[in-house]
Amino acid sequence: MDSQHGSPTIGVGMVGYAFMGRAHSHAWRTVACAFDLPIRPVMAALAGRERAALDEAARRQLWAATDTDWRALIARPDVHLVDICTPGSTHAEIAIAALEAGKHVLCEKPLANTVEEAEAMAAAAAAASRRGVRSMVGFSYRRTPALALARRLIAEGRLGNLRHVRAQYLQDWIVDPEYPLVWRLQREHAGSGALGDLGAHIVDLAQYLVGEPLTGVSALTETFVRERPLPAASSGLAAVADGTAPRGPVTVDDAALFTGRFPGGAIASFEATRVAAGRKNALRIEINGDRGSIAFDLERLNELDFHDHTEASATAGFRRILVTEPDHPYLEGWWPPGHGLGYDHTFVHQVRDLMHAIDEGRDPEPSFADGLQVQRVLAAVEHSAANGSAWTPVTHEEPPRQVPPRSGTGDAFVVVP
Amino acid sequence: MDSQHGSPTIGVGMVGYAFMGRAHSHAWRTVACAFDLPIRPVMAALAGRERAALDEAARRQLWAATDTDWRALIARPDVHLVDICTPGSTHAEIAIAALEAGKHVLCEKPLANTVEEAEAMAAAAAAASRRGVRSMVGFSYRRTPALALARRLIAEGRLGNLRHVRAQYLQDWIVDPEYPLVWRLQREHAGSGALGDLGAHIVDLAQYLVGEPLTGVSALTETFVRERPLPAASSGLAAVADGTAPRGPVTVDDAALFTGRFPGGAIASFEATRVAAGRKNALRIEINGDRGSIAFDLERLNELDFHDHTEASATAGFRRILVTEPDHPYLEGWWPPGHGLGYDHTFVHQVRDLMHAIDEGRDPEPSFADGLQVQRVLAAVEHSAANGSAWTPVTHEEPPRQVPPRSGTGDAFVVVP
Amino acid sequence: MDSQHGSPTIGVGMVGYAFMGRAHSHAWRTVACAFDLPIRPVMAALAGRERAALDEAARRQLWAATDTDWRALIARPDVHLVDICTPGSTHAEIAIAALEAGKHVLCEKPLANTVEEAEAMAAAAAAASRRGVRSMVGFSYRRTPALALARRLIAEGRLGNLRHVRAQYLQDWIVDPEYPLVWRLQREHAGSGALGDLGAHIVDLAQYLVGEPLTGVSALTETFVRERPLPAASSGLAAVADGTAPRGPVTVDDAALFTGRFPGGAIASFEATRVAAGRKNALRIEINGDRGSIAFDLERLNELDFHDHTEASATAGFRRILVTEPDHPYLEGWWPPGHGLGYDHTFVHQVRDLMHAIDEGRDPEPSFADGLQVQRVLAAVEHSAANGSAWTPVTHEEPPRQVPPRSGTGDAFVVVP
Amino acid sequence: MDSQHGSPTIGVGMVGYAFMGRAHSHAWRTVACAFDLPIRPVMAALAGRERAALDEAARRQLWAATDTDWRALIARPDVHLVDICTPGSTHAEIAIAALEAGKHVLCEKPLANTVEEAEAMAAAAAAASRRGVRSMVGFSYRRTPALALARRLIAEGRLGNLRHVRAQYLQDWIVDPEYPLVWRLQREHAGSGALGDLGAHIVDLAQYLVGEPLTGVSALTETFVRERPLPAASSGLAAVADGTAPRGPVTVDDAALFTGRFPGGAIASFEATRVAAGRKNALRIEINGDRGSIAFDLERLNELDFHDHTEASATAGFRRILVTEPDHPYLEGWWPPGHGLGYDHTFVHQVRDLMHAIDEGRDPEPSFADGLQVQRVLAAVEHSAANGSAWTPVTHEEPPRQVPPRSGTGDAFVVVP
Structure with missing residues (x-):
């Protein structure tokens, strides 16, 4: 060779x-x-x-x-x-x-x-x-080292029985009502708004971390700015700063709030929004179990906060783990402790795992069945939001088994x- | 004199x-x-x-x-x-x-x-x-200086049109399933659990900060530990560490999640829980408007995070205001900048304001009408939780006007x- | 009774x-x-x-x-x-x-x-x-619960052999060169500037936490604004905003930097300043030993960060201890977990300990001998600063023994x- | 093309x-x-x-x-x-x-x-x-976007006249006294220890950010663990866990503390260490001027804290700038706001700037003259440490002018x- x-x-x-x-x-x-x-x-x-x-x-x-x-x-x-x-x-x-x-x-x-x-x-x-x-x-x-570590801690039982999941994905790029009506704000092209774009991520992550699919949801959605300048007009933005640009309707949500339940008993809250002024990419997840808790914020992606509830109270507290140690997930490929990774590294980890799965002849995760499950949650969210926040089960047909x-x-x- | x-x-x-x-x-x-x-x-x-x-x-x-x-x-x-x-x-x-x-x-x-x-x-x-x-x-x-400052900024329009309120009150004192069945865990004495104890605070604060009452809610509640040792038994705790102590049913919620809407258009999420391991007194509120945002955590009660969305993006960010300046609310009575206050100071501020109101012949705030409004929200939350999270309006009879x-x-x- | x-x-x-x-x-x-x-x-x-x-x-x-x-x-x-x-x-x-x-x-x-x-x-x-x-x-x-806890951890050996002390006390109240020449800026009244006012605190704390007196120092001091408006003039401040007020010389330091050594081998750095713009009361201390570390900031006085270096690296990190638990120093007198204390509580703790010492017929700490030791360190700092930062031993006559x-x-x- | x-x-x-x-x-x-x-x-x-x-x-x-x-x-x-x-x-x-x-x-x-x-x-x-x-x-x-932004703010005068620089580079990889005597711990190969490895970085950064060279220093250095197992022995580590491995002398510093002065009047403190337990890569820099301040920590490399001292005190505070905006340095090459960069991105920026300099026929920065200046500071530090911390001027021959x-x-x- x-x-x-x-x-x-x-x-x-x-x-x-x-x-x-x-x-x-x-x-x-x-x-x-x-x-x-x-x-x-x-x-x-x-x-x-x-x-x-x-x-x-x-x-x-x-x-x-x-x-x-x-x-x-x-x-x-x-x-x-x-x-x-x-x-x-x-x-x-x-x-x-x-x-x-x-x-x-x-x-x-x-x-x-x-x-x-x-x-x-x-x-x-x-x-x-x-x-x-x-x-x-x-x-x-899922391939952010801090979140892979969180999954490992949960799988090892370090959090015990899970009680709470609170997941938020907060951005702010359409706070300005003069931001134009791009395709992402049109249902026919984008399917939904913050829900599908950001909500899909936190639903997948919550299910991945908990290790279970959501069984039902209750939701509300909102579109705060219901008309926006058409992009054609906005391309000549200086000329139309007087607000006279032609406008069209925003047909997707600006924000979605929902609650959910997991089969093991945990309850969850979710929020996806594009109008949280000052939050640029705040994908935040906290999970509390009866033996410990974790907290994560994508704006500080190299850190995982972990609380071990079995410690003596005098020295217990959320510890800030800098997830850059050699024994942390994916770190064998990178730099010494304390030398952080960025957004793009997670994509490298993704194809690394895909190469291994192909080599080993097994289906990688997340599978299309996992993607379908997320889609079902999003559909249940939209159904609930359209029906007075009524509790809406998420159907779980048995995912196609891998042969x-x-x-x-x-x-x-x-x-x- | x-x-x-x-x-x-x-x-x-x-x-x-x-x-x-x-x-x-x-x-x-x-x-x-x-x-x-x-x-x-x-x-x-x-x-x-x-x-x-x-x-x-x-x-x-x-x-x-x-x-x-x-x-x-x-x-x-x-x-x-x-x-x-x-x-x-x-x-x-x-x-x-x-x-x-x-x-x-x-x-x-x-x-x-x-x-x-x-x-x-x-x-x-x-x-x-x-x-x-x-x-x-x-x-x-309400008399925490940081929250009084937040109200001032909102009233001055520094946040613009409000979009989001996310309010959480997280404690962890009953994470242990062997914690006894004290009166606070019995409906006949306590009315409700985390909802009335912690949820009442964040509902009041959210309404105070926004300056409007909630118009409706959707909710779910949960009791994770449904039986606990009776207090009498637990007083002889060492003797019954084998789990043989007599137990009784917990008849209030351990946690409540709900969403809500304000008349001005803002949407809100709320969470009250006593089982968020590691969170001791985490009353956290974030509010996003189209001109700015605030964030607060009672575990750091002398700080208010404020983002001014009208600033140039290159230097914008949440600023950590240490709310200990002479021109901050209530600080005229205390110490130089940077010398923090504690939990008990808010009670001093409360009676200070009460003394002024009595002297000036006006009704102080929050009034009993405000307390009633909070109670109505809590009742709507319980109604929604008992009805599949169905959207439940909060009745708003005109509060008795002050003569x-x-x-x-x-x-x-x-x-x- | x-x-x-x-x-x-x-x-x-x-x-x-x-x-x-x-x-x-x-x-x-x-x-x-x-x-x-x-x-x-x-x-x-x-x-x-x-x-x-x-x-x-x-x-x-x-x-x-x-x-x-x-x-x-x-x-x-x-x-x-x-x-x-x-x-x-x-x-x-x-x-x-x-x-x-x-x-x-x-x-x-x-x-x-x-x-x-x-x-x-x-x-x-x-x-x-x-x-x-x-x-x-x-x-x-010393009576801040978080610092008393830090001392307890060090005394218990949780930090092992101490290597580093870094102590800073940063304020900003005289950043403005038009701030008047108050008595605190005149040597004949104040003795020294930031050194005696702020430096004394961090010298005492460092010695208290380490459990040893400093043996020597090297220092530099600086006065950035060497003339300021006389207070009389400044009392009519509006009238003299054109800078024509009579001025006088500032005769104390605005800032002092020094290094030091402890007999047990730890080395230390100190900084006291009144011109660190934006730092209101930032008394910050970090101590690193070969088994652990602590970090503290008076602007967040209810928190102690503690790193246990004996933990597995995958879950090690500085944990944020909210020093409000019943088994934390002085907390038996106050509120439930998570309900923070303020600046004034430390004075309550001080007289509590004094009452106990008087009752028990023993000398309280810190003693006048401890105060004298701090004074000797400050004198050595001034001596070193006046002599090209030359290493200056701190004389340690045996403190008068308590009979x-x-x-x-x-x-x-x-x-x- | x-x-x-x-x-x-x-x-x-x-x-x-x-x-x-x-x-x-x-x-x-x-x-x-x-x-x-x-x-x-x-x-x-x-x-x-x-x-x-x-x-x-x-x-x-x-x-x-x-x-x-x-x-x-x-x-x-x-x-x-x-x-x-x-x-x-x-x-x-x-x-x-x-x-x-x-x-x-x-x-x-x-x-x-x-x-x-x-x-x-x-x-x-x-x-x-x-x-x-x-x-x-x-x-x-220097090519970390947050530090390039800090330099821009200083160059624009947003910090005013600079008063303080405090720079630390804290790591912990040789806390364990059984860590072997690798070449980096031997003077003949490494020149110096933490000083040259870590101190060189913070000296360069301080001079870059301030825009001036240091004029003098006072220093102390320390080697806490003076003998370590020889690497050959340590390669059979399991066999020699009884501490009987042959040992050799550590001939470089574990840590260096020094102070310094800039010609414009700012004073500085520096610390480089490899034994700060729990600090993995904590390159921290704070700079205070009379109009503002900045603070940075490499463990959170996408953030710059900035305090604008000209703001109204009621809303002033250190703001956390997430340095991921399109108008931040180097961000035009990367991802949307809030999507962080890692350690390796700075090397990409370095060669990008080098390509532009070559194309434009100009010398890039930092030049070899800049590297020489840092070396002179390090030599002055060692001289001072060997001479009782005596103040030691840094010689500044005029750097060779670019033709x-x-x-x-x-x-x-x-x-x-």
């Missing part, structure tokens, strides 16, 4: 090259430099609709080839894994096509814009799994050089 | 001498030493049922006389103001009797255990007010020496 | 009624209401030079009598303890006179303005101690009612 | 592949993907002494070629810039050779182990600059494809 040909490689094709595309490109480019991997990803091809922007993105992010048609990208023989970074409304079609073509899939969150699409995707993923083809949904925050792959190594698309 | 007889005095009679009695005694004893007052309180008499404990409390706290019958205390000619520090189930009877006897009343929170009692009290207070007799409910946290007192000085019981 | 005559009493006479006088009055008035005391203080008399202000202070703070001559106060038969709250230049004369008259003494810090005065005071205290007369210097911050009092109860001035 | 040939490229050759080598590799690999660059770096060759490890490092980090002789690397025609990531004792020889060969140089900090070496390097850099060859020393923390490059583009080694 020489230095050029040390491990098998896998060809990655990515669809989409905006914000998420940049973050995923960084991950694909970096992962094998930071971690020991059984399979080394190769950035084979990038797909997008606009030729000039596509070429520029590929050049910048070091993708070897380009396609303006995602179907062509899926069909490429050098692409064995499809990474979907497009808006939610397109996820189902691309993901199902890729899975049916036998390509592994990494799909950005939310899995889809509707429960129906998500169900079709989960079914396709289950079928593909039986053929050794893997799929994963990109709830990347052990025919080969133990899931090698369909692992190319040994 | 000489140094012994500088200002009019008012005789105070207090009923109850437990935790709240100690805090109120401290306030009566201290207020005239810290603040310039138009009327100086005199600690005339203390009432309680157990003679020995009563005498010890009076000796310790410097009350001049004692009565084992609160009716006798009300009847004393040297008592012009009755301070009620007993459990909630007794508030209505004592307060109404005192008001009818023409004595000013300060009544601990919650105003009562039921809406019906609170209505009777508010009516009595309204009637008394027409005779120049004042009443106040002891939501003392200007016949005399401008409310001097009925102000004794000029 | 009835409620009026529960315990022996001791008559207190206080000299001075400004900032410190107010804080001490609060303590004398409050201590027996909060704590079980073997001796109950009686606020017998207050001394000061200006008759009108003295009477007003006595009336406000509830002192029973007044004297415009401190010698008369010392001579009063109902005064058994003299509490000195005057500027440092007067301490020696008053304290020595009181001790020689057989009165216990509580003296505000710094003990004196010079080492010579402090030596005389320590000698007088040692002599008095042999006659059962007690003395104490008012380094009240056991002839009677076991130190009852000379304890009056049994 | 097509996607393969968009901009000129520059061939990079790196010497060393340990911790710093990994961080620099990440930067070279990432910079052109994140930022618009006028010149695109190409990772041409890696040099190191051990063939197997070198090949593995090159394979992992994507270097195109390898050399076991750094002289061969310098001589390569495809190498136009030499990046030196070896221990400090080798810097001078490599850097001077590279500069004399006409190659640009990026050299890790500290610039050298002695002032003499640093002087030779600065002279070589000055000579090279006259030929259009650039050099830079890797004080990467404008002969061509405006510094294009000697910019290869246009």
Whole structure:
């Protein structure tokens, strides 16, 4: 084995090259430099609709080839894994096509814009799994070391029986009522507002940390600014500072509040908003059990606060763990203690875990079934909000069971050089 | 006017001498030493049922006389103001009797255990007010300088249009399932659990800070530990550490979660709990408006975090205001900048404001009508929780309007020496 | 024993009624209401030079009598303890006179303005101690519960061998160069500037926490604003806002930086300043040992951060102990967990401990010998600063040893009612 | 211009592949993907002494070629810039050779182990600059966005006249006395201990932020653990847990404390230590001026605390700026507000700025002259510590002036494809 040909490689094709595309490109480019991997990803091809922007993105992010048609990208023989970074409304079609073509899939969150699409995707993923083809949904925050540590502490019983989950995802980018009516504020394109964008993250994280799915919710949602300047007008913003720009209706929520219950008895509160002035990316989670508690804030992503309730009261208190030690999750790939990680590192961890799952012939987490479950929670939230906050069960059809792959190594698309 | 007889005095009679009695005694004893007052309180008499404990409390706290019958205390000619520090189930009877006897009343929170009692009290207070007799409910946290400053900033428009209120009151004193079944965990004595004890505070504060009453709520409540050792057994705790102590049912909530709406458009979330391991007294409130935000935590009571959303983004951020400056509310009575206050100072501020209101012949705040409003919110919360979290309006009968007192000085019981 | 005559009493006479006088009055008035005391203080008399202000202070703070001559106060038969709250230049004369008259003494810090005065005071205290007369210097911050807890942890070995002490006392009240030339900025009255005022506190605390005296120092001091408006001029401040007010030289330091060594091997850094813009009362101390560390900031006086270095690295971190538990120092007198204390509570703790020491016939801490030791450190700092930061040993004559009092109860001035 | 040939490229050759080598590799690999660059770096060759490890490092980090002789690397025609990531004792020889060969140089900090070496390097850099060859020393923390913002605020006058600098760099990796005697604890290899490793960073940062060089220092240093197990022994650690391993003397400092002065009048305190238990990477800097203050802690590297002293006192306080806004330094290359960066991003910023400087034909900062200045401060610190903390001036020979490059583009080694 020489230095050029040390491990098998896998060809990655990515669809989409905006914000998420940049973050995923960084991950694909970096992962094998930071971690020991059984399979080394190769950035084979990038797909997008606009030729000039596509070429520029590929050049910048070091993708070897380009396609303006995602179907062509899926069909490429050098692409064995499809990474979907497009808006939610397109996820189902691309993901199902890729899975049916036998390509592994990494799909950005939310899995889809509707429960129906998500169900079709989960079914396709289950079928593909039986053929050794893997799929994963990109709830990347699970791979924040502090949250992975929190999950470990909970799984080890350090928090005991869980009582409370309080989860908030607070941003403020549309506080200004003159912020234009971008597509994310239109239901036909975005599905929902803060709920799907931010709420999906905290629902997934809460379920991941607790280790159980929510059984029911009660919700209210609100749109504080109901009309906004049309983007076309706002592009000539200086000219229309007098407020005379044409306006259109905002058709998604600015904020969503909901409560929920877990089967093990814990109760939960959730809040997702884009108008919490001064909170830039405050994904905050606290969990209290009868033996301990944890608290986390994404604005300080290298820290986990942990309270051990079994300690003597005179010296008990929330301790601020700097999650940068060698024995913390994912830290073996990075820097000495106290040298923090950033937002982009979580994407590196995500593809690291995906490479291991493919190599080991098992389905990675979070699965499309997990993504579907989140979608069902969001649908229940919208149902409750539309029905006077009435308690709304979250349906839990048994997720499609994973069938052990025919080969133990899931090698369909692992190319040994 | 000489140094012994500088200002009019008012005789105070207090009923109850437990935790709240100690805090109120401290306030009566201290207020005239810290603040310039138009009327100086005199600690005339203390009432309680157990003679020995009563005498010890009076000796310790410097009350001049004692009565084992609160009716006798009300009847004393040297008592012009009755301070009620007993459990909630007794508030209505004592307060109404005192008001009818023409004595000013300060009544601990919650105003009562039921809406019906609170209505009777508010009516009595309204009637008394027409005779120049004042009443106040002891939501003392309003007098925390940081929260009074928050109210000032909101009233000045520094937060703009309010969007979000998130209020939590988290304690942890009954996390241990072997903690005994004290009266506070029995509905017949306590009315409710965390809801009435802690939830009442955050409902009052939220309404005070926003400047509006809640119009409706959706709620869920939970009792995690449904049976606890009977206190008698637990008094011999060592003997029964094997868990064989007789147990009884917990009949109040351990925790309550609810959402709400304000008439001006803000939405709110509330949480009150006694099982948030590691949170000792975490009364936390955040409010976001379209021009700014505030955040507060009672565990750091001398600080207010304030974000001014009109600042340039490069230097904007939540600033930690140490609320100990001379121009901060109530600070004229205390120490130089940076020298913090404690929990007990808020009670001093409460009676300071009460003395001024009596002197000026106006009703102090929070009024019994405010206490009734809080009670209505709590009742709506319990109704919603019992009905599948269904949205439940909070009835808002017009609070009894204050009629200007016949005399401008409310001097009925102000004794000029 | 009835409620009026529960315990022996001791008559207190206080000299001075400004900032410190107010804080001490609060303590004398409050201590027996909060704590079980073997001796109950009686606020017998207050001394000061200006008759009108003295009477007003006595009336406000509830002192029973007044004297415009401190010698008369010392001579009063109902005064058994003299509490000195005057500027440092007067301490020696008053304290020595009181001790020689057989009165216990509580003296505000710094003990004196010079080492010579402090030596005389320590000698007088040692002599008095042999006659059962007690003395104490008012380094009240030792009685902050969080710092008392820190001392307990260090004494128990929870920090192991101490390596580092970093102590800062940062204020900002003279940042403005137009702040007038008050007496505190004149050497002839104040002795020194930030060094004696703030530095004395952190030197005492560091020595108290470490449990050893400093053996040497290296220092630099600085006066940033060397001329300031004369106070007379500044009293007509509006008129002279054009900067034409007469000015005088500032003759004390604005800031002092120094390093030091402890005999056990720890090294220390100190900083005292009045021009740290934005720091109001930031007395911060961190101590690192080879088994653990503590960190404290007086701006958050109810908290102690503690790191246990013997814990597993995956869950180690500085824990924020809310020092409000029943088993924390001094908390038995106050409120439930999480209900914070303020600046003034430390003065209550100080006189509580003094009452116990008098009752038990032992010398309280910090003693005049401790105050003298601090004075020697300050003198060494000034010497080093004047000599190119040269290392300057702190002389440590053996402090006068306490001789056991002839009677076991130190009852000379304890009056049994 | 097509996607393969968009901009000129520059061939990079790196010497060393340990911790710093990994961080620099990440930067070279990432910079052109994140930022618009006028010149695109190409990772041409890696040099190191051990063939197997070198090949593995090159394979992992994507270097195109390898050399076991750094002289061969310098001589390569495809190498136009030499990046030196070896221990400090080798810097001078490599850097001077590279500069004399006409190659640009990026050299890790500290610039050298002695002032003499640093002087030779600065002279070589000055000579090279006259030929259009650039050099830079890797004080990467200057490129932390929060610290770059702090510098901007100071340069804009937002802090006014500077009074105080307090800088600490606290780590804890050698608290355990059984930690072995690695080369970093031996003077002959490391030059000094915490002083050169950590102190160099805070000296550079303090001088960068203040905008002035230190003029003098007073210092003390300490080695708490004077003997440690030899690494050979410690490699069989389990066998020698009885403490019988052979030991050798620690010949560098564990900690250094020093004070200093700036020409503009500010005074400073510094502390560098490796035994501050619980502090993992606490590079903390506070600066107070007469118009404002800043505070920073590398353990929370995305935050800058800023106090504006010109604000009204009622709403003044340290504001926590989350330094992730588009108008913050370096953020144009990264993620939306609130999405934090990590330790490694600063290295990306460093090479970004280096590419711009080369393109624009100007010397980048920090220069070798800056590195020499830091070395002089460290030498003065050691001199003072060895001489009873005596005040020791820092010599400031006029740094070699930059001569404008002969061509405006510094294009000697910019290869246009």
